[in-house]
Amino acid sequence: MARLPEYLRALHNLAETGHETVSSEGLANAAGVNSAKLRKDLSQLGSYGTRGVGYDVGLLIDQIEYVLGLTQRRAVALVGVGNLGHALAGYDGFASRGFRIAALFDADQERVGEEINDLVVLHIDELPRVAAEESIAIGVIATPAAAAQRVADQLVAVGVTSILNFAPCVLSVPDGVDVRKVDLAIELQILSFHEHRKASLTALPAAGGSALTALPGGLAVTESQEAIGT
Amino acid sequence: MARLPEYLRALHNLAETGHETVSSEGLANAAGVNSAKLRKDLSQLGSYGTRGVGYDVGLLIDQIEYVLGLTQRRAVALVGVGNLGHALAGYDGFASRGFRIAALFDADQERVGEEINDLVVLHIDELPRVAAEESIAIGVIATPAAAAQRVADQLVAVGVTSILNFAPCVLSVPDGVDVRKVDLAIELQILSFHEHRKASLTALPAAGGSALTALPGGLAVTESQEAIGT
DNA sequence: CGCGATTTGTGCACGTCTTCACAAGCGCCT
DNA sequence: AGGCGCTTGTGAAGACGTGCACAAATCGCG
Incomplete structure (x- = not known):
């Protein structure tokens, strides 16, 4: 569960x-x-x-x-050391909860060589070599959307079977590979929806007006307080 | 939906x-x-x-x-300019998808005054003043877990009715306030669970061994490929 | 003008998840 | 030793989400 x-x-x-x-x-x-x-x-x-x-x-x-399989400390490969990737690389919540960031990758030569948290950023082409040395089962994608599918393919090619995707796009992967997606903007949009709904309800006690105006009230939102769904 | x-x-x-x-x-x-x-x-x-x-x-x-209520560009207050908060403040996906980060706050005087993306970090005590000037309905919490509940209370006090919580803890808020939680480590742990499950299935074609060994196989995982549940 | 190809909108059935409610079990106190 | 209060584990009912399959509707073409 x-x-x-x-x-x-x-x-x-x-x-x-x-x-x-x-x-x-x-x-x-x-x-x-x-x-x-x-x-x-x-x-x-x-x-x-x-x-x-x-x-x-x-x-x-x-x-x-x-x-959860946390008896072993799982090695994670992080691809994309931009704004978000940087934060993830420095996030100590991973280390303290059973994971070890084993390597950082980026396609931008400008970023290759940079050091974050005692880890040097490698070029994405080095992925096969590193994967051969360490058993990496989980990959994290923090690249722009345009690069995400390509990175996913590369990860799958070196044996990664679980991917955490922060890029705002749908990844297609072979059967047997698990993908979880986290889209920060989507989370905000869901909140915005609830905001809009709340505003409509207080403004229009009895639903009326044009079809468009009636829309948000018409949408059934069953129960969302303290939604812990991630 | x-x-x-x-x-x-x-x-x-x-x-x-x-x-x-x-x-x-x-x-x-x-x-x-x-x-x-x-x-x-x-x-x-x-x-x-x-x-x-x-x-x-x-x-x-x-x-x-x-x-979704995106016809107006909603103002968002971001509290906690640490590792993750920094990345969120610089994330252009918010701006391009209907949101405007209106203010940055932190409790650490060291960070107050820092400038990120043309925005100056303010002390959290300035929250009421800023909220009075701008209509802020959404707050983002990117603080350590220990500070999250206090920040949530402060946000609610100034009229915020939707909160996006990145801190690994449960927030208690009054009715009418929506909370969504994003926990990066939990996402990885869920993937780890699937990894463990896959490993057990291939290693033990017929379930056997001790009670503990049999556990992961016994857990029913209905359908998880390409989970897009955020 | 009529027909066929295509696509939407939806009734229905199924499986899953959630919640209530309660019997069974355990420890503590007398 | 016995009873009492508290907590677990689970059966059953209900709500909910999902997917199939098909009727209704629209367009394009001859």
Whole structure:
């Protein structure tokens, strides 16, 4: 499930604050989900809490980390050292949560050789060589949209089977390769939609006016407060 | 729907390449979704394509932009000018897709006064003054997790009703305020999970071994190829 | 003017996810 | 040892999203 990482983060917080056990209710609050949902998710793990007490924080962390495949520190290749790539290369959240940025690549010779966080930016053509030396299963694309598909192909060619794509475009990859997309502008646009909706609702208590004016009110938005969908 | 922004991006691409109309099939491919799903989404808009021809690209862009509330350029306040905040402040994808970063804030006096993209970083205490001058409805939090809740409270206090949160923590906000969360490490962990799953499946054709070893295979992952869920 | 090719809009059925509600189990206190 | 309160695990019901398949509609061409 896609919620496990959120549970894991909440659990680490709890562990740091000295909690040894936690109830489903407590963990659910910390992770921002329903307690029944959380229990069902954890039961899928084969995890066992103790009735009347709750879950053992340390044990649960181990279990989730195992299921997520975080027992080994996975090597990640980051392609595209522009504005966003720079930030990602320097983001310590990766290192602290089970990942190691193994190499930085860029197609721009201007950027090749630059050093970020003790890592030197390599030219993208060096990707096959580096991939042969280190086992890289995850690639991060932080290039402009125009270059993203080409980079994806190159990553797949050297054996990468999971890609995190920050470029605003759809990637086509072979079966067996997973792609997750993060588009920062889209996130804002979704918020803008809710803004517009809220504004329309307060301005027009009873829906009326032209077809266009009635549109946003007509769109059914089921439940979106505190959407944790990423 | 959360897919509208994706359609919009694909439509802009099509418009730039000279297309005046597009079929649901064509647009669905460009956006990475099913064509039936796309038609159903668009029908919710009250949008009308022409049977036998398709949709008018320009008209559809206008409609979607209207529904998303992008007819006005929305002002965004960005709080936290660290590694990630820096990148977000310089990201031109915001400006080109309907948003204007109106102000940058940070709590660190070291960073106050710094200039990024023609914008000067202000101290967070100036937020009320700036908010009074400009109508800011959307806030972006790019601070460490420890500061996020406090910043969220401050944003809500000055009338912000939509928050994009990059800090790895759950925010609690009053009803009527929308929060979207983007956690970069979580995205990687989800990919790691799929990696682990793929590795287990190839290594253990028939499930066997200890309970722990059998776990990842036992987790049902319905359909995740090319996940476009953000 | 009529016909065929094409594409939209949608009814329907299916599978999934979510939530409620409650029985079963565990520990603690007396 | 027994009872009581608390918490887990799960069955069932409902909401929701998804995709198929087809009727209705439009255009172009002869």
